[in-house]
Amino acid sequence: MSLSVIFNKSVLVGVVCLAAISASAYVIWGTRSSEPVPERVTGGEVKRVISGDYIKIEPDGRVKYAGINVPSAEDPLGAKTMELNRKLVDGKKIRMRFDETEKDKEGRWLAYVFVDGEMVNKRLVAEGLAYVRLKAGERRYAQELLAAQAEAREAGLGLWEKPVRSTEPRYPGDRKHGAFHRPACADVANTRPGNEVVFRNKQEAFDAGFAPCGHCRP
Known part of the structure; x- marks a missing residue:
């Protein structure tokens, strides 16, 4: 057998081995599963009320109320908001509905929370204890929330006790x-x-x- 034939066979074997290694690598990396998509949460039981718009539930963790913004803890109305939220949801089973954005940047569920058919987000707004805040991806119940806010403002409740005054040109x-x-x-x-x-x-x-x-x- 000539030297050239031996050389060609060696090259061929090398190519086949390289192809086999590449194929194996493709199988390992190409079939690697991606991270599972979290299931849509539909409800749970409230175990802790953290603030006026933030709760912890079982089995799915932390929930932030979508579409609204409540007074801070330092605000005189902050304690009232917390008190009402606790009264509405603490220890109760809730149902949740979601918008385009299901989680915030902190990993909390963003939800419209319902207890016995009543939307808690809307109730807080209706009592004048929360502003409507329609962020991108949180506008599913815009009309309902804005209507509740208009009624609270008309009645002078909570955040709307004083007339709205504009002190800036824009x-x-x-x-x-x-x-x-x-x-x-x-x-x-x-x-x-x-x-x-x-x-x-x-x-x-x-x-x-x-x-x-x-x-x-x-």
Whole structure:
């Protein structure tokens, strides 16, 4: 057998072995399963009320109420919001419905929470203890929530006890985050192109489902 034939056979064997290794690698990497998609949550039992719009349930963990924004713990109305939320849901079985965005950046479920057929998110707004805040992906019940807010404002409840007064010539808003600001607020510069909106007064912002910025507090 000539040297050239031996060389060609060696090359052929090498190519076959390389192909086999490549095929094996393809099988291992190509069939690697992706992370499972979490199942849609439909309900659970409330084990702890953390704030006016934040609870823990079993079996699925932490839940943040979608479409609304409640007063901070430092606000005089914060304690009332917490008290009502506890009264409505603590220790009870709830049903949850979801919007386009099912979880926030902290990994909490974003949900419209129902107890005995009543939407808790809407009840807090109707009592004047929460603003409507229609962030991107949280607008499923926009009309219901805005109607409840208008009624609470008309009745002068909670957050609406004092008339809405505009002290700035305009109020820049961010459609993605559903918030409006004072013109000098540092957060205005963080609004991405296409998400900007400007309101002539605070009333326009509230009617559109925007809540006051927590930093500049317009």
